[in-house]
Amino acid sequence: MNIKNNKISLPGSRSFRTYAVVLVYIVLMGIFMITAPRAFLDYKIYMAFLSTVPISLVMALGLTFVIIAGEIDLSFCSVMAFSGFIFTYIFINTGSTILAFIASLAAGAVAGFINGIIVAKVKVPSIIATLGTQFFWAGLAVVLSSGRSLIINEIRPSLLYKIFVGRIGGIVPAQAIWAFGIAIILSFILNKHRFGESVMFIGDNRETARMMGVNVDKTLIQIFMLSGVLAAFSSVLLACEMVTWWSTQGPGYLLITIAAVFIGGTSIYGGEGTIFGTVVGAFIIGSITAGIVASGVGGFWTQLVVGLVLLSAVFINTFISKRRT
Amino acid sequence: MNNSKNLVEMKNIHMCFGKVVALKNVDFKVGENEIVGLIGDNGAGKSTLIKILSGVFPPTSGEMYIRGKKISNRGYSVRKAHEYEIETVYQEKALGEKQSLWRNIFIGRQISNFFGFINVKKEKEETERIMKELIGFRGVGVSADSRVGKLSGGERQGIAIGRAMYFNANLIILDEPTAALSTKEVTKVLNFIRKIKESGRSCIYITHHISDTYSVSDRFVFIDRGEIIGEYRKNEISMEELTEKLLMVSARDSGKGDN
Numbered sequence: 001m002n003i004k005n006n007k008i009s010l011p012g013s014r015s016f017r018t019y020a021v022v023l024v025y026i027v028l029m030g031i032f033m034i035t036a037p038r039a040f041l042d043y044k045i046y047m048a049f050l051s052t053v054p055i056s057l058v059m060a061l062g063l064t065f066v067i068i069a070g071e072i073d074l075s076f077c078s079v080m081a082f083s084g085f086i087f088t089y090i091f092i093n094t095g096s097t098i099l100a101f102i103a104s105l106a107a108g109a110v111a112g113f114i115n116g117i118i119v120a121k122v123k124v125p126s127i128i129a130t131l132g133t134q135f136f137w138a139g140l141a142v143v144l145s146s147g148r149s150l151i152i153n154e155i156r157p158s159l160l161y162k163i164f165v166g167r168i169g170g171i172v173p174a175q176a177i178w179a180f181g182i183a184i185i186l187s188f189i190l191n192k193h194r195f196g197e198s199v200m201f202i203g204d205n206r207e208t209a210r211m212m213g214v215n216v217d218k219t220l221i222q223i224f225m226l227s228g229v230l231a232a233f234s235s236v237l238l239a240c241e242m243v244t245w246w247s248t249q250g251p252g253y254l255l256i257t258i259a260a261v262f263i264g265g266t267s268i269y270g271g272e273g274t275i276f277g278t279v280v281g282a283f284i285i286g287s288i289t290a291g292i293v294a295s296g297v298g299g300f301w302t303q304l305v306v307g308l309v310l311l312s313a314v315f316i317n318t319f320i321s322k323r324r325t
Numbered sequence: 326m327n328n329s330k331n332l333v334e335m336k337n338i339h340m341c342f343g344k345v346v347a348l349k350n351v352d353f354k355v356g357e358n359e360i361v362g363l364i365g366d367n368g369a370g371k372s373t374l375i376k377i378l379s380g381v382f383p384p385t386s387g388e389m390y391i392r393g394k395k396i397s398n399r400g401y402s403v404r405k406a407h408e409y410e411i412e413t414v415y416q417e418k419a420l421g422e423k424q425s426l427w428r429n430i431f432i433g434r435q436i437s438n439f440f441g442f443i444n445v446k447k448e449k450e451e452t453e454r455i456m457k458e459l460i461g462f463r464g465v466g467v468s469a470d471s472r473v474g475k476l477s478g479g480e481r482q483g484i485a486i487g488r489a490m491y492f493n494a495n496l497i498i499l500d501e502p503t504a505a506l507s508t509k510e511v512t513k514v515l516n517f518i519r520k521i522k523e524s525g526r527s528c529i530y531i532t533h534h535i536s537d538t539y540s541v542s543d544r545f546v547f548i549d550r551g552e553i554i555g556e557y558r559k560n561e562i563s564m565e566e567l568t569e570k571l572l573m574v575s576a577r578d579s580g581k582g583d584n
């Protein structure tokens with residue numbers, strides 16, 4: 001009987017937290033439907049979200065693992081710029097989308113591996129380590145490209161282009177399916193795989209995780225590699241969607257991606273967080289700009305509103321955590 | 326002397342944390358089917374010694390043998406210790422606070438398939454069983470899904486001990502497992518240790534309660550400021566003498582502190 005009691009999601013339970021973020025999203029959409037009915041009652045704007053949000057969402061998924069482990073990755077946006085360069089450069093020079101794709105993911109994996117080594121083995125706090133590699137990879141991308149943009153119109157007829165950013169049924173952007181697919185897989189990995197469990201225990205208490213037999217260093221390296229590979233994958237989606245790569249594409253994604261993870265309820269203290277929350281968080285962030293512009297209040301308001309939403313989401317989460325204990 | 330084989334043997338162990346020398350020249354062994362009471366004052370080095378044995382960290386120097394086989398200090402780990410059937414209930418930080426009970430029972434040794442995916446249903450069922458049969462939780466509002474953070478100190482220790490019981494190791498190390506327990510629950514732990522003995526396995530029992538350790542241990546090892554200062558078999562010493570020894574050690578310590 002007490003078992004049944006525990007299954008009910010009372011305020012303060014983990015699932016209530018995820019409801020909270022959905023509630024924020026619904027309220028936001030409700031406001032936009034009132035202030036900009038023309039745009040927000042039309043399905044087209046949601047298709048637009050499905051084409052733009054996946055870029056930051058894919059990175060936010062990797063970042064969720066990093067933050068649950070009690071670490072931070074500030075370099076993913078530069079890794080994205082760098083591996084995007086690798087993708088477009090190799091495609092331009094070889095004409096092979098497959099080669100370009102694999103090389104790009106490999107670049108992301110290497111960048112993540114380096115982060116992981118610096119954090120896990122050299123024991124540099126991740127905020128400093130990844131700040132350093134953020135500058136490094138962004139700088140390398142600028143140096144290698146001489147700051148020029150690369151245009152890849154020739155990629156349009158390729159199969160890879162259709163698979164990654166084609167429109168399913170002429171309407172639904174394929175990248176959304178990829179982002180959701182990855183989210184579902186990662187949600188299983190976080191909740192039902194040994195790796196995900198290790199991530200949560202590491203974020204909860206590193207000493208405990210080690211005493212329980214978790215290979216902390218190895219897992220940390222894997223987490224940063226996951227973040228790197230997902231940044232690379234996101235760079236491929238962006239390069240295909242825009243058929244362009246430009247050297248300064250990274251920084252614009254840094255803060256909105258981090259914000260998406262925190263709005264989604266993942267704890268800065270580590271040990272807990274959900275993939276579902278991050279997905280909703282990414283859509284909240286991704287909708288705000290469009291909503292504000294469509295409401296006619298002017299783009300200047302965007303940052304202010306993002307700030308308010310982030311603060312209220314974090315406030316709700318903190319409030320819930322306090323009630324629980 | 327006891328001629329039975331040693332389950333584990335540690336030779337000439339040194340352990341430094343920066344400038345702090347936690348263990349000096351320690352020789353320590355546990356025989357097969359032996360219950361060893363490890364006794365010493367606060368900060369004597371008991372937890373440090375057993376953490377080396379259970380693979381949490383390697384010693385600064387020294388050698389370790391398990392069933393006569395030399396263990397490389399570098400290659401040793403908690404996972405390896407589990408493989409050698411060494412199970413530990415740590416004094417502190419034994420559980421992940423924000424995680425559920427079932428995850429805490431199985432972390433590091435999940436019931437999982439070839440691809441590493443956890444059989445959540447099975448783990449939860451086993452956890453419920455462990456709680457009922459091994460720990461004897463009456464379970465007021467506590468289930469396999471409960472998070473450790475909301476448990477009382479005694480319930481936490483119950484979980485940690487239940488985990489050790491469940492994995493049924495050959496050597497079970499208990500580092501002050503009874504600190505937060507009621508008298509009735511302490512009795513349960515002592516009975517568990519007797520069961521370990523009856524089933525032919527071994528145990529290292531660390532506690533500040535001399536009468537507890539006297540009632541279950543075969544041999545007592547005194548450790549003081551990182552050094553082994555005495556070893557007695559149960560038939561060589563009475564409980565009164567044992568208590569006296571410990572008091573003397575404490576007195577010696579405070580005497581030195583005054584100088």
Ligand SMILES: Nc1ncnc2c1ncn2[C@@H]1O[C@H](COP(=O)(O)OP(=O)(O)OP(=O)(O)O)[C@@H](O)[C@H]1O
Pocket residue numbers: 342345346347365366367368369370371372373374416
């Ligand atoms: N990780 C560490 N870093 C630095 N010093 C440590 C560390 N762990 C233990 N020590 C020091 O080593 C000494 C022995 O500590 P240890 O925890 O082994 O004592 P103990 O015998 O278990 O004491 P208690 O009965 O209080 O649990 C102490 O002086 C302690 O401060």
Ligand SMILES: [Mg+2]
Pocket residue numbers: 371372373416500
């Ligand atoms: Mg101790």
